[in-house]
Amino acid sequence: MDKVVNVKFAGLGGQGILTCTDILGRVVFDMGNDVKKAEVHGMSQRGGAITSDLRYGEKVFSPMIPVGEADFLVVLGEDQIEPNQHHLKAGGILVKPSDFDAEKLENKRTLNIALLGALSRHMGFSVDQWLGAVRQQLPERLHAVNEKAFYLGRGE
Amino acid sequence: MSTERNLLSGNEAVALGAMHAGCALGVGYPGTPSTEILENYSKLGGKAQWSPNEKVAAEVGIGVAFSGTRTLVTMKHVGLNVAADPFFTVAYTGVTGGMVMAVADDPGMASSQNEQDSRNYARAAGVPMLEPADSQEAYEMTKLAFELSERWNIPVLLRLCTRVCHSKTIVVPGDSTDVPQANYERNIQQRVMIPGYARPAHKALRNKLVEMEAWNNTAGPNPIFGDSTKLGIITNGVSALHTLEAAPDAKVLKLGMVYPLPMKAILDFIGSVDDCIVIEEGDPFIQTEVQAAGGKVRPRLERYRFGELDVVRVKRIIANDNSEEPAPPRGKPPQLCDGCPHGASFGILKKLGCIVTGDIGCYTLSVLPPYETMDTCVCMGASIGIGLGMRHVLPEEQARKVVSVIGDGTFMHSGLTGVADMVCNRPETGHVIVILDNGTTAMTGLQEHPGTGKKLDHLPSGKTVSLEATCEAMGVDKVVIVDPQREMDEFERAMKEAMASNDLTVVIARRPCILAIVRDAKFERGETVR
Numbered sequence: 027m028d029k030v031v032n033v034k035f036a037g038l039g040g041q042g043i044l045t046c047t048d049i050l051g052r053v054v055f056d057m058g059n060d061v062k063k064a065e066v067h068g069m070s071q072r073g074g075a076i077t078s079d080l081r082y083g084e085k086v087f088s089p090m091i092p093v094g095e096a097d098f099l100v101v102l103g104e105d106q107i108e109p110n111q112h113h114l115k116a117g118g119i120l121v122k123p124s125d126f127d128a129e130k131l132e133n134k135r136t137l138n139i140a141l142l143g144a145l146s147r148h149m150g151f152s153v154d155q156w157l158g159a160v161r162q163q164l165p166e167r168l169h170a171v172n173e174k175a176f177y178l179g180r181g182e
Numbered sequence: 183m184s185t186e187r188n189l190l191s192g193n194e195a196v197a198l199g200a201m202h203a204g205c206a207l208g209v210g211y212p213g214t215p216s217t218e219i220l221e222n223y224s225k226l227g228g229k230a231q232w233s234p235n236e237k238v239a240a241e242v243g244i245g246v247a248f249s250g251t252r253t254l255v256t257m258k259h260v261g262l263n264v265a266a267d268p269f270f271t272v273a274y275t276g277v278t279g280g281m282v283m284a285v286a287d288d289p290g291m292a293s294s295q296n297e298q299d300s301r302n303y304a305r306a307a308g309v310p311m312l313e314p315a316d317s318q319e320a321y322e323m324t325k326l327a328f329e330l331s332e333r334w335n336i337p338v339l340l341r342l343c344t345r346v347c348h349s350k351t352i353v354v355p356g357d358s359t360d361v362p363q364a365n366y367e368r369n370i371q372q373r374v375m376i377p378g379y380a381r382p383a384h385k386a387l388r389n390k391l392v393e394m395e396a397w398n399n400t401a402g403p404n405p406i407f408g409d410s411t412k413l414g415i416i417t418n419g420v421s422a423l424h425t426l427e428a429a430p431d432a433k434v435l436k437l438g439m440v441y442p443l444p445m446k447a448i449l450d451f452i453g454s455v456d457d458c459i460v461i462e463e464g465d466p467f468i469q470t471e472v473q474a475a476g477g478k479v480r481p482r483l484e485r486y487r488f489g490e491l492d493v494v495r496v497k498r499i500i501a502n503d504n505s506e507e508p509a510p511p512r513g514k515p516p517q518l519c520d521g522c523p524h525g526a527s528f529g530i531l532k533k534l535g536c537i538v539t540g541d542i543g544c545y546t547l548s549v550l551p552p553y554e555t556m557d558t559c560v561c562m563g564a565s566i567g568i569g570l571g572m573r574h575v576l577p578e579e580q581a582r583k584v585v586s587v588i589g590d591g592t593f594m595h596s597g598l599t600g601v602a603d604m605v606c607n608r609p610e611t612g613h614v615i616v617i618l619d620n621g622t623t624a625m626t627g628l629q630e631h632p633g634t635g636k637k638l639d640h641l642p643s644g645k646t647v648s649l650e651a652t653c654e655a656m657g658v659d660k661v662v663i664v665d666p667q668r669e670m671d672e673f674e675r676a677m678k679e680a681m682a683s684n685d686l687t688v689v690i691a692r693r694p695c696i697l698a699i700v701r702d703a704k705f706e707r708g709e710t711v712r
Contacts, residue, residue, distance in 0.1 A: 038667050049351065062316075063189070063350040066292040071524060075513025087427035089316070089349035089420070092493040109511040165709075 029081035033145075036110040037074050037102030042138030045163060046100070047078040049142060052159035054082040054153055064089035067156040077110065098148065100141050121145045127181050136175035143179025153180070190353045192346040195317035196254075197222035198353070199324025203280070204361035206251040209243050209593065210237045211485055212626040213258030214293040215347035216286035220256050221629075232629055232638050235562070235595040236261035239266045240283070247277035247337070248373060249364040252328055258301050259287040260561065264596070266303070273307045274383035275373050276335040276390075279364070280328035286342040289463045292488035293344075293625075295542065295561065297488075299464035300341050304441035305471075308387050310394050311441040312403070315421040317351040319403075323438065325356070326403065334390045338631055341440065343463065345420045345490065360651050377581075391672040395442040403438030404447060413500070414455030416448060416472070416479070421491050423465050428496040443468065445475050452477050462498055463491045518547050523693035524618055526666040527587075528553040530617070530674050534681070536585040539572065541565035541597075543589035544625045544695075545618050562592055566600025566615060573609035582681050586615045590630045590649060591623035596651065604686055605657040612659070612684040614677070617649055618666075620695035628698050640705050659685040666691040 031048060037043045044163060047063055065078040081089045096113045100121040107122060109125045114120060119120060125144045144154050153176075160176060161169055195691065196219045200208060207686060208223040210216070233239035236257040247251035257265060262285050265386040269283070285303075288294040304311035312327050320342065327338040398404070410433040417425045422436040431631040434453045437443065452458045452472070459480045460469040465487060472479055475711035483504050486495060498507070518525050528548040531538055532555045540546060541564060542558035549556040553625045558568050569586035576584065588597050597617075604613055623629040629635040635646030650661045660680070664673040673691065680687035705711045 037334065038518065051189060054189070055352070061350070061352060064345060065348055066344060073514070073519065074516030086351075087422065087423045088493050089345055090380055090492050092427075109513050112511070 029106065030081055031088045032096045033080045033100065034080050034091055034096040034110070034113050035078045035080070035100045035102070036085055036106045036113075037076065037104075039076050041102040042135065043076055043078050043102060046142050047080050049139075049156070049163050050145075052162055053155050054080075056159070057157070059083060059149075060086045062086045062089040075106070075109065077113075077180040083115040098145060100145055101165070102138060105170040119148050121148070126181060130178055131175055133171050136172050140179030143176040144152040144181075146176070146180050185354060188353045188355065189349055189350050190317045190321075191218065191350050192314065192320040192342055193218040193348070194222045195320035195353050196324045196340065196342070197226055197228070198230035198355060200282070201226045201228055201323040201353065203256045203325045203356040204252055204359045205328070206279075206361070206364065206646045207242070207246050208254045208256065209233055209239045210256030211239050211244075211261055211264075212623055212629040213261050213286070214254050214285065214626055215288060215344045216258045216261075216342065217283055217626045217629065218347070219254075220638065223254065229636050232631060234632055236265040240272070243270060243281055243283070244272050244275075244277070245333075246364070246609075247279045247281035249279065249366055250362060251279040251364040251377045252361050253279065253281050254324075255281065255283045256293065257285055259285055259298050260296065261285070262300055262303055263298075264562065268626055269303070269309070270307045270428070271375055272337055273309050274375055274380055276383075277331060277366070278335065278384075279361070280331035281337040282324060282327040282331060282340055283337055284340040284342060285295045285322070286344070286347050287464065287612070288344050290344070295559065296357065297464065299467060300339065300615050301440055301467045303341050304341075305467075309337055309339055309390055309441070310391075310439065311341050312332070312438060313341040313440045314346055314438070315422050315436070316346065316349070316417050317353045319438065321353050321355060323403065325359070332356065332393070334394060336387070336390055339422060339441075339513075341419070361470055377658055380381045384632040391442050393640045394624060395444065398439045398442060399446045402444050402447075403412075403507075405436055405438075405443055407434040407436065407476050408432055408453065411454065412456050414451060414458040415461050415500070415682055416451065416458065416468060417461040418468065419463065421496070423460050424491055424493045424496045429500055432500075437602065438467065440468065442470050445471070445477075448472055449475065449477050452476060452479065459500065461491070461496055477617040480690055517548055517550065518544065519696060520692060521696050523620055523666045523691070523695070524548065525553075526559040526670060527616065527673070528555045529619055530560070530670065530677060531555050531585065531587070534674070534677055535583060535613025536677075536681075537572065537580065537583045539565045539569040539584065539586045541588040541592045542625070543618075543623075545587065545589055563588070565592075566597055567606065568608070569615070570604055570609060570613060571601070573611055573613050574607075578611060581609065585614070585677075585681070586613070586658050588615065588617055589623065589624075590617055590619040590633050591629070593649065594631045594633050594647065598656075601653060601656050601658065601688075610684065612680075615688045616677075617688060617690045619649060619690050619692040620698065621692075622695050622698040624695045624697065628701050639709070640702075650688075651684050653688045657686075658688050661690065663690045664695050667693055698711060
C-alpha cells in the first residue's frame, strides 16, 4: 500500500474537475497502474462544492483517499484551499491557480488543464504522456487552446 | 476471454455486463446515482427506455422476464419504494427469463432524501441480492445475477451504492452470452397470484431461498483474505475495500451475496478467529442476522450507521472508538443555475407568501437562500397530496395560501394520481398546483420523460403527453400557461386569482431548462451528449 499515490481535486461543479481527474487517470492507466477514481455528482453539479479522488499504484483498495493522506491537492480556486487543506498529508503538495499567471489564459475555461500543467512539474510523467491524455479526453477543436494552457501552468 | 483493460464506472460496468449477458430490454427511472446505467447501456447498443416511474419500469421488466428473455431494471434506492408492490409479488410468481434489478443506495445522502438500506428489501421480499465492491465486480455480478435469476427462476437484486456507481476502476471484460428469443408459454398458476395460487408460491419461494443459501455457502462470491486468527472482519461491498486497506493484518470475509446470507460459512469464519466484527455501511443488517443465528460478533457502535464509511471510519469501528468525529468543513452548497426559470417562479411564490408543498427536483434547491420558499419535501409526487391534506384542515386564511409545486418530470412520475384525488376529494377552498415545466428531468442530468415527446436516446417518441390536456381531461377547473421569466405579471395575477377563488387551478410555468437548451443544440449538431 505504500506505493499508492493520492491526488485530490477540489472545486465547484462546472469548473472541469472531473475532466482533469479523467486526464490524470488516463495517464496512469496507460502506464499499467491499478487506478481508482472516486467522485460524487448529482445535486452537486448545480454549482456546489465537489471533490474528486484519483488513486494509483500497484494495488489500490478503497476508491476514496483517507483524510490527511493526499500527496497532491489541486484546487480550482483559492477559496477551495481552506475547506480542503485537511486532506493533504504533511509535506504534501498544494497546486493552485496562483502558481502561475492565470490572467494569461486565452480561455478561462482551460484553468483546469493549466493546473494539470502545474501539477505535472511535480510528477514524473512526460509532457507527451500528459498531452496525449488531454487529446484523448477533449474534442479536437479544444486541443490547441488546452495545450497552451497546459504549458502556461507548467511554466514553459 | 478478453484481456483488454478498461477504466469504467460501476454504472458503465453494469451496462456492459448486461450487454454481455444478452439482456433484451433495459428499463428504469432516472435517479442519482443509478442514472448512467441505462444511458450507457443504450450507447452500447442495448435497447433501453425510461418509464414514467419505477413501478411501471419494474412491471415492464416483469413482462419481459415472463416472456422468457432477459431484462435489466434500474432505479435508485427510493425508487424501490415506488416499485415495491410488483417487487414483492414477482418474488412469488418468479420469472422465466433473467430479471436483474439494479438498485443504487446513497449512504451519506449525496443526492437523496433518505439513506434507506435496500438490503432490508431483499430480506422482506425474499429476493436474492448481490453486492459488488468495484466496477470489475459490478460487471461480473451483473452477469452472475442473470444466471442465478434463471437458475432459480427468481428476480435478483444488484445492490449498488454511490461510491460503486460513480467510482471508476479497472474492468477486464469476459465473454458474451447468447440468450433465447422471447417466447410466451402459458403458466397460469405461476403467474396469476390469486390466494389459491399464491399460497403454494410463497412456500416455493421459501424453498428456493433455502437452496440459494446452500449454494451461497459453498459456491457464492464470498472470498476470504488473510489468515489471522485474532481479528476477523465480515464485510460487504465498498466497505470491504476500505477494510482491506484499513486492516491489512485482519482475516476478512467479503460477502458478495448478501441475501440469503451464507450463514454456515459465516459461523465457520467466526469460529476461526478470537474477535470478530461486521463492517457494513448503513443498517447493521449482516450483524443482526448473524447474531440471530447465534454468531458471536462484537456489536458496531451506533454512530457508524449514519453516513458513508471510509478507511478512517473503518479504523475507528475496529478500535471501538466512540469519540466525536471531526465535522468536515462545509463546502459551498449547490444552487439554481444563473438564469434558471425556476428562480423567477419562486420569486413570485415568495412575494405572495405561499405555503409551498414542494417536490423532488432541482427546484428543491429553492429551500435554500436566497429563496427559502419551500415548506415541505417528502418524496416524488408528494407535493400534491400533502398540499391537499393541508387545504382540507387548515383555517381558510392559511388554506388559501397552500400551493403544490411540482416539476414536469415528477408530475409524470407520480403527480397524475394526486390530480385525480384533488378532483374527486375537492377541498372547500379549491387548490392550486404549479407545474414548473422546464421540459426535462434536469436534476438527474436532463433525461427525457413522456411529456418531452422524446425517448431515452433523445429521438422523437412520436407522441407528447400534454400536461395541460391531461389536467383538463381529468377535470381541473382552470389551466393557465405562463412563461415564468417573460410573463411575470401574468403569472402573479394568475396566482392571486387562483388563491382567492375556490377553483382547482393548475398553473404551468413553462420555460425550458437552460442546460437542456445547450444539450439539445449539441445533440442537433451531432456531438456526443449524455
